[in-house]
Amino acid sequence: LRSPPGPPQVQPIQPAPAGVGTSPVAKVSPSPVPITCSETPTVSQLVSMPGNPWEEGTLSRVFGKRGPLQVMSPVGTGTPAGNVTCGDRCGDSATCRFEKLDITPKSAQKLKPVLEKWLREAEQRQREGQQHLLEFVGGEPGKKRKRRTSFTPQALEALNAHFERNALPTGAEIITRIAQELRYEREVVRVWFCNRRQTLKNTSKLNVFHVP
Amino acid sequence: LRSPPGPPQVQPIQPAPAGVGTSPVAKVSPSPVPITCSETPTVSQLVSMPGNPWEEGTLSRVFGKRGPLQVMSPVGTGTPAGNVTCGDRCGDSATCRFEKLDITPKSAQKLKPVLEKWLREAEQRQREGQQHLLEFVGGEPGKKRKRRTSFTPQALEALNAHFERNALPTGAEIITRIAQELRYEREVVRVWFCNRRQTLKNTSKLNVFHVP
DNA sequence: AGCATAAATAATAA
DNA sequence: TTATTATTTATGCT
Numbered sequence: 001l002r003s004p005p006g007p008p009q010v011q012p013i014q015p016a017p018a019g020v021g022t023s024p025v026a027k028v029s030p031s032p033v034p035i036t037c038s039e040t041p042t043v044s045q046l047v048s049m050p051g052n053p054w055e056e057g058t059l060s061r062v063f064g065k066r067g068p069l070q071v072m073s074p075v076g077t078g079t080p081a082g083n084v085t086c087g088d089r090c091g092d093s094a095t096c097r098f099e100k101l102d103i104t105p106k107s108a109q110k111l112k113p114v115l116e117k118w119l120r121e122a123e124q125r126q127r128e129g130q131q132h133l134l135e136f137v138g139g140e141p142g143k144k145r146k147r148r149t150s151f152t153p154q155a156l157e158a159l160n161a162h163f164e165r166n167a168l169p170t171g172a173e174i175i176t177r178i179a180q181e182l183r184y185e186r187e188v189v190r191v192w193f194c195n196r197r198q199t200l201k202n203t204s205k206l207n208v209f210h211v212p
Numbered sequence: 213l214r215s216p217p218g219p220p221q222v223q224p225i226q227p228a229p230a231g232v233g234t235s236p237v238a239k240v241s242p243s244p245v246p247i248t249c250s251e252t253p254t255v256s257q258l259v260s261m262p263g264n265p266w267e268e269g270t271l272s273r274v275f276g277k278r279g280p281l282q283v284m285s286p287v288g289t290g291t292p293a294g295n296v297t298c299g300d301r302c303g304d305s306a307t308c309r310f311e312k313l314d315i316t317p318k319s320a321q322k323l324k325p326v327l328e329k330w331l332r333e334a335e336q337r338q339r340e341g342q343q344h345l346l347e348f349v350g351g352e353p354g355k356k357r358k359r360r361t362s363f364t365p366q367a368l369e370a371l372n373a374h375f376e377r378n379a380l381p382t383g384a385e386i387i388t389r390i391a392q393e394l395r396y397e398r399e400v401v402r403v404w405f406c407n408r409r410q411t412l413k414n415t416s417k418l419n420v421f422h423v424p
Numbered sequence: 425a426g427c428a429t430a431a432a433t434a435a436t437a438a
Numbered sequence: 439t440t441a442t443t444a445t446t447t448a449t450g451c452t
Binding site: 329357360362406409410 | 439440441444445446
């Protein structure tokens with residue numbers, strides 16, 4: 001979000017220009033838009049709209065239909081991108097995607113109540129004449145997604161070797177042994193086998209089809 | 213599939229114009245295209261292409277890359293769209309998606325052998341000079357997998373709350389009540405509890421084989 | 425700026 | 439129930 005020249009209050013979150021990984025939230029809005037006065041729907045308007053589109057589409061789709069969406073965001077705090085967090089989102093690229101609103105319908109759905117809460121409180125503060133709005137920090141901190149593990153080439157080689165011998169290591173026992181051998185968590189190994197079978201199936205040439 | 217006016221043979225299935233829900237297949241082909249003579253690849257050509265794109269992308273992606281695909285479809289039978297079925301695909305929206313070729317890679321994969329079979333037989337018939345080609349009806353009609361339901365965050369919150377109080381709601385009664393409360397199918401709720409217990413077990417470190 | 429694939433989870437099978 | 443599959447989500451990497 002860019003910073004406005006005037007006395008900053010709130011600023012719309014807009015899709016980031018396709019530029020580099022700079023956070024739009026960290027920027028100063030050029031023209032501050034009061035929450036209650038805008039051409040494009042505010043979050044509250046949008047949210048209270050019948051047949052709420054948040055249920056079905058991504059924010060980007062909403063954008064496409066309705067023009068820039070006025071998702072209010074605190075301004076003047078100079079909040080760095082890193083402080084804009086939502087639920088279990090973490091990591092640079094995730095944050096970047098969030099800020100570009102390049103998110104899936106599911107994410108939009110998860111996001112919705114968070115934004116609503118934020119908006120309610122922000123409007124409240126504005127009514128009270130407060131200058132500093134809330135930071136936008138959403139989601140319950142509790143449930144973080146497991147960090148994507150990266151297997152070493154050696155481990156992958158070993159896993160594939162195991163897989164070739166037996167693509168379906170039955171039960172906890174065998175998987176546990178492999179996990180111990182490779183020093184990875186059992187669950188991680190289990191999931192690896194699942195995914196391996198999956199991709200194999202998806203790419204397999206089982207459809208031996210040749211036109212004569 | 214509707215019948216064309218001219219001496220019908222085959223007509224290409226093309227992506228629907230972005231308009232209303234009319235089936236493109238249902239339209240009258242202005243110039244019937246013989247199976248063996250076309251500018252765009254036929255199914256057999258496509259299928260025998262090196263690095264067969266059917267394995268990786270949706271048909272729509274194929275379209276995007278290659279222009280209209282000549283997937284031959286019987287004409288002159290007056291077959292309504294509802295009779296164009298493939299595997300578990302049925303129902304208006306599914307048919308519509310199918311005809312628009314707005315299908316997933318998985319579906320394309322399933323579709324492939326069916327189309328291939330159809331094409332083989334159609335070509336055979338044409339060689340024999342038959343006018344009436346086959347209807348395109350594929351797949352086993354029986355088994356359709358339930359659509360994956362997506363719980364709203366609110367529902368999930370409620371479910372988790374219930375789960376925390378009682379992870380094993382005995383019998384149909386309690387589950388039914390929860391289902392009614394949350395406006396989801398009873399079966400869906402039951403399965404949710406099953407899976408919840410399961411993942412809890414999977415992620416728990418109380419593994420017999422492992423020292424935490 | 426996409427891809428490959430790890431992780432999450434709904435559905436099904438055994 | 440437990441095991442596994444099918445589908446979706448999302449992240450680490452270039």
